[in-house]
Amino acid sequence: MSKSNLTRRGLLKTSVVAGAGVALPTIFTASSAAAFTNEPTGGSVTLGFNVPQTGPYADEGADELRAYELAVEHLNGGGDGGMMNTFSSNALQGNGILGKKVEFVTGDTQTKSDAARASAKSMIEKDGAIMITGGSSSGVAVAVQGLCQEAGVIFMAGLTHSNDTTGKDKKANGFRHFFNAYMSGAALAPVLEKLYGSDRKAYHLTADYTWGWTQEESIVASTEALGWETVNTVKTPLAATDFSSYIAPVLNSGADVLVLNHYGGNMVNSLTNAVQFGLREKQVNGKNFEIVVPLYSRLMAKGAGENVKGIHGSTNWHWSLQDDASKAFVKSFGEKYGFPPSQAAHTVYCQTLLYADACERAGTFNPCGVAEALEGFEFDGLGNGKTLYRADDHQCFKDVLVVRGKENPTSEFDLLEVVEVTPAAQVTYEPDHPMFAGGNLGSCNAGA
C-alpha cells in the first residue's frame, strides 16, 4: 500500500506545473512565433489554385487546374517529371518543395473580383495556403494580387494579358509569366507589315473593359508606328453576343483591316459575325480585307471553327512547338489527360515550377526570400526559350509567338500554326514605358 503525501503546498505545486504544461502548447501557437503568413510547420506545404470553374472562362480554368495537378504530381516526384527535366535550374529534386510534400486546395473565382478574393482569402485564412496562383482574367488577377500583397503571400498570376497587371497595378508580391498586350502589339506589327503592307486603314472593335482598352492602345500604337491609319475604335459591351450591328458600319468606313480586341466567347461571336458578313471576301482600297485577332488561344480557335482559317494573332505558347521542353510538357500532359495542353495550362504549370524552384533556391518559404529569388531570375527550358523575370515589374520577358489559323487542320487540336517566333528583345520595353507607368511595386510583405 502506498502512502499518499498530499499536502496543500504539494497540491499547489503540481497544479501549477500541470497547468503550465497544458497551457504551454497554447502559448506557443497563440503568440504565433511564425515569421511570415502561413509558415509551413508540418511535413507538407499547401498551394492555393484559384481558377474560374464556372462562368465565361470555365474552359480555361479547367485546363489550368489539370496543369496544376500535373505540376504538383511532378514536384512530388510522380509521373515522368515533365518540364522539370528540361528546366535550366536544377534545384528541384522531385521531393516536394524544400523536402515538404506539396498539397493543394482549389477554389472558384467565377471570373468575378469579389468571388476570387473571397476564395483566395479562405485559402489563406482557412487552409493555410502559402502561395496563391491562377485566374483567367486581368480584373481577377489584379484584385487577387492586391489581396496577396496585403495578406503577405506570393501571387503567381495565371492567364492575364492586360498591361496593368505588371503596369499600374503591379505589386511586390505578384509575378506574371504570361505575356501582355504591349508584347502582342510589338510582336504582331512586323508580321502584319510583311503580310499586309504599311498603308492600311484599321478599324478596332474592343471589349469595353480594362483589358480591352490596354490591348487596343497597344495595337493602335504599334500599327500606327508602321504607318497604318486608325479609322475608328468602337467599344462593345462585354456581355454582347451578337456583333452584327457593330460589323455593319465597318463595311462603309473605308477600313481594310478589322482588329478584334476580344477574348473568349466575345471573340468567337464577333469573328463569326464578321466572316458571315463576307468581310474576308471583300476588296477595299484595292486590297483584300483582313481580320486580326491580337490575343489568340486554341480554345477560342476551337470555338470559332472554320472562321479562324488564315487569321493572325499572337499567343504565349503553343503545343506544336518543337523544343525539348514543350515536347516533354505536351507528352506528360497528353499521357495524363489524352489531349494537348492550352497556353493557359502551360503558363500556370510554369508558374508553379518557378515558384517551387525559387523556394528551393531561396531555402525558405518566406515571401520576401522567394520574391528575391524570382527577381531578375534568368532561366530556360520551360518552352519559351530564354526568359527573364524582370525585377523592376515582375514581368517575364520571353519570345512571343505569332500564329495563324491553320487552313488544313489535321485534328481538332491542330488549329493554329506558328508563323513567327518574335525574339524577346523585340517585345521588351522600359519599365517606365507610358503604357505601364503610374504603378509602384511597393515593398514585399511577409505578413504576420
Add this chain to the structure above:
Amino acid sequence: MLGLNKKDTTLLIIVAALTLLAPFILNPFPADSALAQFNAGYPDLMQRFVIFGIFAIGFNILFGLTGYLSFGHAAFLGVGSYSAVWMFKLLSMNVIPAIILSVIVAGLFALLIGFISLRRSGIYFSILTLAFAQMSFNLAYSVLTPITNGETGLQLTLNDPRILGVSATADGSIPVTNLFGIEMRGTYEMVAGPWSFQFNTGYYLCAIIMLLAFYLAVRIFRSPFGMMLRAIKSNNTRMSYTGLNARPYALAAFVISGMYAGLAGGLMASMDPLAGAERMQWTASGEVVLMTILGGAGTLIGPVLGAGFIKYFENIFSKINDNVLHSWFSFMPDGLEDAMVALVYPFIGKGWHLTLGILFMLVVIFLPGGLVEGGQRIMRAFKRRKPDETSSETTTEPAE
C-alpha cells in the same frame, strides 16, 4: 428589455449569442480531421455571414413587410462599397467615416430610384428596380471607369492622397483599415487541443453592427410604421380607399432597406478595401432575394439564416474538389470509390450551384415559409402533446 417584448428579447439574445460565439460554433471539427473541410470559422467567411445578414435583414424590411420585390438591391450595396473605398482613398483609413458615408450615399441613391420605381407596383416595380441596378452595373463596369476603375474594381494604391493619414506606411505598403488604430484584419488564434478558433477584430465589429441592425429591424417590425407597411402588403387598394397615401411609407421602407444595403457594402469595403462592379450585377440582386426566401421572408431571423446558408455553400462546397472526394471514399474498394466520386462530383466543387438550386427548390416546395418554417415544424413535433397555441403572428407566411 430595450422596449421589446419577452419573445423578441429572447430572439435578440439568441442571435447575439450565435454571432458572438460564431468562432466556436462554426469550427466544430478539429483542424487536422477530414471534416475540417466543413469548418467555416475563418474571418473572411464569418464576416460575409454577418454582412450579408445585414443586407438580407434590410431587404426583408422592404420585401417581407411591404411585399415590394426589389430586384435591384445589389446596386445599393455596390454604391456603398464604392463610397467607402473612396473615403479610404481620400480621407482616412478609419472605418467609421467610410461606413457613415456609404449609408448616406446609398440612402440618397435609394431615394432617387425608389421615388421613380414606386410609381408602379408588382412586377413592374421589380422590373424597374432591375433596370436601374443593371444600369448602375454597366455604368460602373465601363462608363464611369474613372470613378469605379471598371472591371478591375476600385482598389487602394500607394499614392492615394489621404488627408488624415499617410499614403503609404513607413515600410512601403498600403495602410490597413482600422477603427481608431485597431486593425480590422487583426486575428487572435486560440488553440485548444486539436481545435483552433480564430477571433477577428473585423468580424466582431461587423457582428456588433449586425446586432444593432437586427435590433432596429425588430423595432421597425413591431412599430406602427411596421404595421402600416404590412397593410401595404395585405391590401394596398383598401389603404387608398381609406384616404391614406401609402407611397411615402413604401418609399421610407425602400430607403431604409437601401441604407441597410449601403451599410453592408460599406462594411464589406471596410473588411477588404476593394469594390468591384460585379457586386451590382443582377445575379447579386437575385442572391439576396434567394437568401430572404430561403430563410423565410417576413420573419425576423429568416434572412440571416438564409444569408448564412447561401454563403456557406458558395465558400465551402465550391472548394471540395475530386481529390478531397477521393480521400473521403478511399476506404472503399477502387471501383466503388471511383463510382462514388463520379456520383457525388457533379454536386460539389464547380457544381455547388446545382446543389444549392436543388435545396432551394425543396425549400420552396416543401417549406414555403423557408428555413424558419422548418424550425417551427420541428419545434411543434416536439411539443405535440401541448395544445397547439401557435398564433398567426409566429407562423410564417409564404412569400408572394
